[in-house]
Each structure stands twice: as C-alpha cells, then as structure tokens.
Amino acid sequence: MPAFTPPPLPSDDKRWKIVNGTMRKNGFARHALIETLHTVQSSFGYLDDDAIRFVARSLRVPLSQAYGVVTFYHYFSLKPPGEHTMTLCTGTACYIKGTDKLVAAAEQHLKVKAGQTTNDGKISLMTARCVGACSRAPVAICDGEVAGEVTSEQLLAQLERWAVE
Amino acid sequence: MTIEELEQIAKSVHQENAKYDYEVNVCMDLACASQGADKLREALVKSATASGKKVLIRKTGCMGPCSSGPLVRVDPEEHLYHHVGAGHADAIVQSLGGNPVPALQCDLNDHFDKQVRVVLENAGHIDPEKIDDYISREGYKALLTALTEMTPNGVVHRITESGLRGRGGGGYPTGLKWGTVAKAGGELKYVVCNGDEGDPGAFMDRSVMEGDPHRVIEGMAIAAYAVGANKGFIYVRAEYPVAVARLTTALRDARRRGLLGSNICGTTFNFDIEIRLGAGAFVCGEETALIASIEGRRGTPKPRPPYPAVSGLWGKPTLINNVETYANIAPIVRNGGKWFYNMGSERSKGTKVFALTGKITNTGLVEVPMGIKLSEIIDVIGGGVPGGHKLKAVQTGGPSGGCIPAEMLGLGVSYDALMAAGSIMGSGGMIVMDDTSCMVNVARFFIEFCMTESCGKCIPCRAGTAQMFTLLTRFCEGSGTMEDLELLVDLCNTVKETSLCGLGMTAPNPVLSTLKYFKSEYIEHIVHKRCPAGVCNITGAAAVEQSPVEVVA
Secondary structure (H helix, E strand, O other): OOOOOOOOOOOOOOHHHHHHHHHHHOOOOHHHHHHHHHHHHHHHOOOOHHHHHHHHHHHOOOHHHHHHHHHHOOOOOOOOOOOEEEEEEOOHHHHHOOHHHHHHHHHHHHOOOOOOEOOOOOEEEEEEOOOOOHHHOOOEEEOOEEEOOOOHHHHHHHHHHHHOO | OOHHHHHHHHHHHHHHHHOOOEEEEEEOOHHHHOOOHHHHHHHHHHHHHHHOOOEEEEEEOOOOOHHHOOOEEEEOOOEEEOOOOHHHHHHHHHHOOOOOOHHHEOOOHHHHHOOOOOOOOOOOOOOOOOHHHHHHOOOOHHHHHHHHHOOHHHHHHHHHHHOOEOOOOOOOEHHHHHHHHHHOOOOOOEEEEEEOOOOOOOOHHHHHHHHOHHHHHHHHHHHHHHHOOOEEEEEEOOOOHHHHHHHHHHHHHHHHOOOOEOOHHHOOOOEEEEEEEOOOOHHHHOHHHHHHHHOOOOOOOOOOOOOOOOOOHHHOOEEEEEHHHHHHHHHHHHHOHHHHHOOEOOOOEOEEEEEEEEOOOOOEEEEEEOOOEHHHHHHHHOOOOOOOOOEEEEEEOHHHOEEEEHHHOOOEOOHHHHHHOOOOOOOOEEEEEEOOOOHHHHHHHHHHHHHHHOOOOOHHHHHHHHHHHHHHHHHHHOOOOHHHHHHHHHHHHHHHHHOOOHHHHHOOHHHHHHHHHOHHHHHHHHHOOOOOOOOOOOOHHHHOOOOHHHHHO
C-alpha cells in the first residue's frame, strides 16, 4: 500500500500550520479528530466546511463522520462568533439564582435568541451548561472574563458598552 | 527519582520556606480570581517588597468558602481574611508580626470544624504549579512506596481494604474494579481519569485538578502499577481551560522529575499520561461514551457488558475512575487501608467533597466524613439559608439525582441512604433551595437538561425525555391535567427501566423525587393553576380558577 500523503494546506494562512501541528503530533491518527477540531476552533474561532474537509482528509476519516462529531458536541461551532461573546451560565446553581431572567433580558436587548449573533456581527449571546463557578451564581463570561453575582443591570450595561464601541 | 531524592526535595523546600518569616497564601481559584485575586496578589508582592519584611506570597488552589472570597490566609498564625481587595494589601503586610487586621478577619470556625480534609488536604497550602510544593507535603511518596515496597496485588488489596467507592456517583467499590482490570489478560491496558464534570452545579473535580493536579497524576500512576497499565488518559472538559493548563504543566514537571516515563524510580514500571479534551457533551461522563470520545468519535454509550474493565479503550482492558477517586488513592496507600476504613459510615467510607451552592450563606467546597447529617452540612458548615427564607429542599446528584425535602435533613450522607431517599450521591453537587424555588419548575429544568444532553442513540431516553419535558411545561404553564400527571409517572418508569445508559436510567429521578415529596405543588399547578413559589408564569385563560372536581373528571 502506498504511503499516505496528507493533503496540502488549504491556504498559506499560518493558522493551518498550527492545525497541522496537532495532527502531526498525534501521528495523523484517526483518534486525533476531536483534538484537531479543538485546534481549528481555537485558531479560527469556528469550524467552516473547508476546515472540516481538510481535517477529515488529513486524518482519513469519512467526511460524514467528521461532520457527525462536529455537530454532536456543543463546544464546536459552525458559525463565526461575534466580535464579543457574552456567555451566560445556565447550570443548576445559576438557575436557582435566576439566570433565566438574565437570558431573557439579554435576548430582548440584543433582539437575538441565545446561541445567535447580532446582525451587525458585534455580539454573540451564548449559554453554557455550567462553568464550575457555582459559588458565585449567577455567572456570566464576558469575552472570557468570569463575572459572578451578575444582575440584569450589569449585564445590559456591558452589552451597551460593547454595542457603542 | 528515589524516595531519598524525594525527601531531599521536600527538605530543600522546607529550608527555602524557612527563610521567610511569614507566608501569605492567596486563593486563586475561579471564584476568588473572578473577584480580583490576581490584582490583590500583585499588590501584596509590591507591599511586601516595599516593607522589607521576609514574606512568601503564594498562589494556592481553592480554600473552600468561596462566598467569602477573595480569601487570604496568613501563616504561621493561620489568620484567614475574607473579601480582601488590592487596597487591603498594605494593611495585611503591615499587620505581619503584630495583631491581625480586624476588619478582614472572618469567623468561619463552625464552617471548618466539622470538615475532614483528605482530598483537599493540600488545597490552600500549595502552589499548584510547583511540583516541589506537592512533594514537600508527602507528594509522590505513595507512588514510590508502592513501586518499591508493594506488589501490584498488594496495592489492589490495600484499596479494597479501605472500602473506597467510586466518587463519580455510582459508588462501585474501587478495589473490586481495580481487581477486575488487574486480572484481565493482555499486554496493553489503559488507565483513564474521568474529569468530564458535566453535572451542572458541581465543581469539585475542577478544583482538585486546578488546585492539586499532581494528586490526580499520582493516583493514576499508582492505579496503573496496580492493574498493569502503561498508558493513561485524563479526559477533561474543554470548559475548564485552567484545569487543562495546570494538568499540562503538572505532567511536564512530573516527566522532568522522572515520576512519569520509563523505568520510574529505577523499576521496570513505565507510565505516561495524555490529556484529552471533552467538547461539551454531558453524556461523555458515562464511561463507554467517554471511551468513544477519547477514540475521536461521537460520544454515544454502548451496552454493557462487556465492561470497560474487560474491553474498553480500543478494545483493551481499561480502568476508569473519577478525579476524586484518584485523589483519594495516595493518602490511602500512604496511611493504610484501615485508616481510611475507619472514617465514614458503615458502608460508605472516607470523606466526600461537596460543592455547596444555591440559597445558602457559605457557598463553596466542603469535605465531610461520610455519614454526616445533611443538617450539619446545611446549618453548621453552610451557615443556613440567608435572607430569612425557609429551606425547602436539598438537591444532590445533579440531573441524575433528586430533591431531599427539609423534613429529611436528619439523613446521614451515604450512598445507600441517599439512594433510599430517591436521590443519589452523585459526583458531589449539593444545591440548596428555599421557598422561592418551584419544585415543578426545578424538575422541568433537569428534564430539559437531560433532553438536550441525550445522545439520541436509544429511543426511551431520546423520545421519553422530550415527552416528559412537554408534560412538565404544561404544568408550568397551567395547562396540565391529572391525566398528564399519570402519564408522566408512567413515562418516568419506562425511561428509567429501558434506557441504555445511566443518563436515561436516572433522568426521571428529579421528577420522581419531587413527585414523592412535593406532590402538592404539582396539584396546585394542575388543579388550582397556581405556582406556590411564584416562579411559573401562569397567565391568561389557564389561570382562571377551575374547580378541582371538573379537572379530575
């Protein structure tokens, strides 16, 4: 059987080299699929068709299987994120402390549903299944920064600050 | 690395620490960090340098009472300060050697007195990014003792003797599991650490992985020696980036010190660990789904048997234990099985870490001996329900567990007692609910969780949870009937008995337990179209008073 040659990088974007690095580190083994998809998402912010095709071909995984994995796990996103991301934790402790009201307030303010990005591409509103900061519920993650004991006023003020930037 | 070298490292750490007159420990765990612990630490370093005093400022893992954060503990006096800000740095440094800062002192004696720390023994005392700190507190001593003085069988025997049961929630005897993997044939075996803490409202495993990562690694290495494995995987949620970073650092340092790799401690034992990231699927906490995920596939469970102990990762015998289980191993090997066996209740040994959250004064991490009464955890350690509200229920076990009503707080915490009460031990989430929580809504919340997280492989779970959610939504909106309630109970039993994996089998628990203890709330919603806690939004036509007779008929 001829030796397998991985496909060429999709473009000369340096980030593909990082993606390729993850696959090489794992010897282009099929079980590296999730690891590699993590690298793609952390490098590009999301997973587009080109990326999934490239990873699937490189690891010799059927495209259907790669797509199946991407859509199975909540962490992977097929759409580019907004400039800013507001993630509201909806774990049990946050729920008990009224996170549903925060989600409703943010949805109304941004005129999008949780999981969507505003039309101008500025803000993504996401929910998380528990970030493990339960003692400070309700918790919001503003562009990666964890904020605890969040009130609707604080939440809307932050969204407002992002909107006028 | 030999035991002598290990002791030498510990000695040099103690000598180094002895150069300082004071140690100021700053909790850098998520809760404290989100309130400016990092700025506080910088300010302390600055103040200490300016003062000329010999002060060691240490970043530590979770100290426990998160609601009082950011926390600082000054040693050797053991003064604990709460709600510390960067502005307090000068005052703290000035007070060293004199009287403590009164404004920052907190009285949490009741909170700590009832606790017994085994898993969390190093939390708040070591810098999780320094392997030598861990070694200075007897770290890796158990591993080297096991490798040089014990046979693999001897290790399994000691774990069996300790009576340790799986801390992931199921409570399967750990020694028995290890014995099965040890007896399984074949050259290649794996050891897996389940760090996919998907239970919302629980963060014990995150704190252990972040605050004391070497403890997990040491536990896994001992397990690998006992069962005859050479390769390990730690499966961590991608939502825990700090845990991933700390484990990565810890693995690197352990390799450098020769505590992982080939011929550990000059023996023939080889072992190394890789980290695998989860990707946000609750079902991956189930062991066969976790295996599928490590193999790079969708996390769908498989029917058992064969159990992973016989045929797991890539078809090889695989030992899977939870983070907290591994965290218990080193102290058991060090102190003996009897020592552990003497703690706890009759059939649940040792201690358990709980993440105490919800409507309670002292939220945070607590470690208590098994058998302790729930009321002691809630009233004494937790400081009771704040704001003059009345305790309604305590939820344990997350989406797989149930709600224990206030009347049953005399219950001792053990695997069997919690199960008999219709809940489960679970991984350790303990969420306190007061009179502002609607139990029907709580049940709906958990069923929504299970519905979204169902992998879809088996029909009872996939379709059953969706139908249960629809019925519960009807109750919450005021359009449910008594027939719906009967149907719900029927569905619960079907889903419980026929689902493929633990997710489906336990999904009805929150509904069944709230029905058992809070049926009157369901009846209020159905018959009187009223939510006693004022949570559910019952409006319009549904809210019109109907006589109970009409509805039942």
